[in-house]
Amino acid sequence: MSDASGDAGGTDATDDADGTGTEDGTTTGPVRNTGYDEWLDAVADGEGYALTCPNGHASLPPRRVCPDCGAADLSETTLPAAGTVETFTVVHVGTPAFADETPYVTAIADFGPVRLTGLVRGIDPEAEADAEERAGPGTGAPETGAPETGAAAEEQGDPEPRIGDPVEASVERRPNGDRTLVFDPVEVDPIEE
DSSP: OOOTTOOOOSOSTTBOTTSSOBTTSOOSSOOOOHHHHHHHHHHHTTOOEEEEOTTSOEEOSSOSSOTTTOOOOOEEEEOOSOEEEEEEEEESSOOGGGGGGOSEEEEEEEETTEEEEEEEOSSOHHHHHHHHHHTOTTTTOOSSSOOOOHHHHHHHOOOSSOTTOEEEEEEEEOTTSOEEEEEEEOOOOOOOO
């Protein structure tokens, strides 16, 4: 029963069944974004998927129609276990939600039919920042996050992640309770000659 005064402070008997709000509409816990949160649940369980239309276009949930052709018949297509880094950047000035975590690395990775954007874990963003500073304008280094090759790479050191590196997608809970997509580098066995 709702308090007639409208005071919704704390959690009490007025909480709804799923614990996300009260009868008067105020929230007391995490609010679910239905399609997106279901997708994050699937990724967290190692069962990530894309929505694919009969014409072969793929997109990420939530979607009711294909953004490319408008088809409404979408089916789930399982994403591969690992993707490859397409590009990345070191973020030095983050949004307020990430301000305490700067610098951090964010990347776009190709996971078959779709590309995912996430935070990269398992690397040292400070090392990335140092590599970016050494590869600044006028050094002949690409400014796209692509690694140097040859002597320049030896002088600069290989930044991680590198374009083409394999990563796995997972989900991480943030200090504020929100969840975010993260990439973990995949260890690749060296090819034996």
